[in-house]
Amino acid sequence: MTIFALSSGKGKAGISVIRVSGPQTKDVVLALTKKGFSLRPRMMTLNWFFDPDTNERLDRGMVIFFPGPNSFTGEDVAEFHIHGGYAVVGGFMEALSRLPNLRSAEAGEFTRRAFDNNKMDLTAVEGLADLINSETESQKRQALRQMEGELGNVYKGWRLQLITAMAYLEVSIDFSEEEVPDDVTHRVIPIIEKLQRDITKHLADGHCGERLRHGLQVVILGAPNAGKSTLLNYLSQRDVAIVSDIAGTTRDILEVHLDLSGFPVSIIDTAGLRATEDEIEIEGIRRAEQRARDADLKIVIIDVLGGSIPDKLSVDHFGNNTLVLLNKCDLLDNVNHSLVDDSSIGCWDVSLKEGRGMDAFMDALKGQVENRMEFTQTPSLTRTRHRANLRGAKDNLDRFLSAEHTEIELLSEDLRMAARDIGKITGDVDVEDILEKIFTEFCIGK
Numbered sequence: 428m429t430i431f432a433l434s435s436g437k438g439k440a441g442i443s444v445i446r447v448s449g450p451q452t453k454d455v456v457l458a459l460t461k462k463g464f465s466l467r468p469r470m471m472t473l474n475w476f477f478d479p480d481t482n483e484r485l486d487r488g489m490v491i492f493f494p495g496p497n498s499f500t501g502e503d504v505a506e507f508h509i510h511g512g513y514a515v516v517g518g519f520m521e522a523l524s525r526l527p528n529l530r531s532a533e534a535g536e537f538t539r540r541a542f543d544n545n546k547m548d549l550t551a552v553e554g555l556a557d558l559i560n561s562e563t564e565s566q567k568r569q570a571l572r573q574m575e576g577e578l579g580n581v582y583k584g585w586r587l588q589l590i591t592a593m594a595y596l597e598v599s600i601d602f603s604e605e606e607v608p609d610d611v612t613h614r615v616i617p618i619i620e621k622l623q624r625d626i627t628k629h630l631a632d633g634h635c636g637e638r639l640r641h642g643l644q645v646v647i648l649g650a651p652n653a654g655k656s657t658l659l660n661y662l663s664q665r666d667v668a669i670v671s672d673i674a675g676t677t678r679d680i681l682e683v684h685l686d687l688s689g690f691p692v693s694i695i696d697t698a699g700l701r702a703t704e705d706e707i708e709i710e711g712i713r714r715a716e717q718r719a720r721d722a723d724l725k726i727v728i729i730d731v732l733g734g735s736i737p738d739k740l741s742v743d744h745f746g747n748n749t750l751v752l753l754n755k756c757d758l759l760d761n762v763n764h765s766l767v768d769d770s771s772i773g774c775w776d777v778s779l780k781e782g783r784g785m786d787a788f789m790d791a792l793k794g795q796v797e798n799r800m801e802f803t804q805t806p807s808l809t810r811t812r813h814r815a816n817l818r819g820a821k822d823n824l825d826r827f828l829s830a831e832h833t834e835i836e837l838l839s840e841d842l843r844m845a846a847r848d849i850g851k852i853t854g855d856v857d858v859e860d861i862l863e864k865i866f867t868e869f870c871i872g873k
Contacts, residue, residue: 429455430532431523440511445519448537451528452503456490458526459507466492476507478522485522486515500537500575501544542854550579551856553810564689565800569639569809578806579853581629585622586855589846591616596839616828619842623824626817629805636807637814638723639800642684642691645792646718648744649728654754657779658728659683659696660858674696680714688793690800695722700741722794725749727771728779731759745771750792751779756784759831813852820848862868 431450435442446453456466458479466472469491476485488509498504503800509515523529541547547555554573561567572578592615647655660666663683681696695718698711719725727744731753745751749771759780773791777784808814823845827838850856 430536431455431520431529432532432537433508433520434537435511438511439513440587442466442508443511443516445507445509445516446537447505447507447524447529448498448500448502448532448540449529450503451526452492452505455526456492456505459485459522467492467516468492468494468497471508472798476509476519478518480522480525485519486510496544496546499546500540501546538717547574548576548579548583550582550813551576552854554578557809562684563691565639565802566691569636572806573809578809581805582849582852583855585625586846586849586853588618588622589849593839593842593846596835596842600657605725606607619824619827623821623828624717626821626824629821630809630814630817630821632803632807633799634808635800635803636680636809637811639681639691639807640694640809643723643796643799644693644718644721645694645726645796646715646722647726647728648697648700648715648719649741650730651701653699653728653730653741654752654779655696655699655728656681658726658752659694661779661782661785675834680711680718687796690705690796692796700732719744721839723748723799724792726752728752728754732753747772750788750795751775752779752788754779757781816848816851820845823848 429447429451431445431447434446435444451536459476460474461477461482471489471491472486472489475487476490476766477483478485486509488507490508491506493499493504493506495502495504507519509519520531524531538547538552542549543553551574554575556572558567558570558574561570592852595615647658649655659681663685683694683696685692685694692775695713697718698708700715725744725746725748727741727749729741729751732755751771751774753774753776755778756776757780772795775784775788775791777788779785808817823841827841827845832838847856
C-alpha cells in the first residue's frame with residue numbers, strides 16, 4: 428500500500444511538503460501533473476498540480492522523485508513542495524485521499540518502512556526521533572551522531588565479536604570430549620574478556636546520554652525566604668515564581684527548562700524547608716525532598732541573616748553534587764563561611780537581589796553542567812532499554828567467564844543470549860514487542 432502525509436509542520440507556511448511512499452508513487456505523480464512520467468531522479472521540477480477527478484488546478488509548485496531503494500524509506504518516494512495555506516494543503520490532501528491504493532500514513536510509518544527495508548537500525552531511528560525533538564545544540568549533536576549510526580555500529584561490532592566466538596564453540600561441539608578443548612578456550616576467552624570490559628566501561632558513563640536527552644535536573648533548596656524563587660527568576664530571566672516576604676509562598680514544584688551553554692537544564696524551585704503543621708506545606712516539603720533525592724545537581728541557598736547556624740534541613744542536603752549560595756551578603760559585613768562544610772562542590776557569597784557574586788556562580792554552574800553531560804569519543808547510551816539490554820548481555824558474559832559450567836552447549840548458549848540482548852538494541856533480532864512504542868513517538872509524516 429502507498430502512503431502519504433504532510434511531512435512539514437501544520438499551520439500556515441510559505442512552503443509545505445507532502446510526502447508519498449510506496450509502489451504507486453509514480454502513478455500519483457502522473458495523476459497530479461497530467462504528464463507522462465519523465466521526472467529525473469532526485470531533481471526538482473516546477474509543475475502545475477491538478478485534481479485527478481475535476482482537473483481543477485490545486486497549486487503550482489515543485490515535485491521531486493526518489494526511486495527505491497535509494498530513498499529514505501527504501502521504496503519509491505515523491506515529495507510535493509506546495510504553498511502552505513490551509514486551503515491549498517487541504518485540497519491537495521483531499522485529492523490524494525481519492526486516488527486508488529493510497530491511504531494516509533500513520534504516526535512514524537515512513538520511518539518504520541525505512542527500518543523494515545534496512546535503511547536504518549533502531550538506534551538510528553531513535554536518533555532521528557531525538558533530532559526532531561532536540562531543543563539545544565548539544566541535544567542536536569548527540570542525536571546526529573546516533574542517527575548517523577555511530578552508536579549502532581558499536582553494538583553491531585560487539586555482536587559480531589560474539590558471533591565469531593560462538594562459531595569457535597559451535598565447531599568444537601563436534602568433539603567427543605565433554606570439556607571445551609584448550610585451543611578453543613584460548614581463542615574465545617580473550618574475545619569475551621575484552622568485550623566484557625568494553626560493555627562495563629560503556630555502562631559506567633554516568634548516564635550522560637540520558638541526561639542530555641531529558642535535561643539535567645537542578646533542584647533549588649533552602650529555608651523559606653532564603654531566596655529560592657528569586658534565584659529561579661534570575662536563571663530564567665523572567666518572573667516565573669512569586670517573590671514575597673511571606674514565608675511558605677512556594678508550596679508546590681515550579682519547573683523551568685533552560686538552554687545553559689547549549690545543554691538542556693531543568694531548574695526546579697521547591698517549597699521552603701522548615702518544620703510546619705500546615706498539611707499543604709508538609710506535602711510541598713515532601714515533594715521537595717523527593718526531587719532533591721532524584722536531582723543531578725542541588726543548589727542550597729542559605730540566608731546569612733538567619734543566624735550563626737543554618738537550618739538543619741538545608742544542611743542535610745550538602746554533598747558532592749551540591750552548590751551552596753550564601754545569600755543576602757550585601758546586608759552583612761562579614762559572612763561566616765564556617766556555615767558550609769567541605770562536602771559541597773563550592774560556596775559563593777551572593778546577593779540575589781542585586782546580582783552581586785552571580786557571575787562567578789554562573790560560571791561554576793555551567794562548568795558542572797558541562798562536566799555531567801560532556802561528549803565522549805564513544806557515543807553514550809541514550810535510553811533505558813539500551814542500558815537494560817547491555818546489562819543482560821554483561822550478565823551472560825559474566826556467567827560464561829565464571830566457569831559456572833563447562834559444557835560446550837551451555838557456554839555457547841551464554842554467548843547466544845548475550846548476542847540476542849545486544850541485537851535487541853539495534854533490531855537485529857525479533858523486537859516486535861518494542862517497535863510499536865518506538866515508532867509512535869514520531870509525528871504523522873515522519
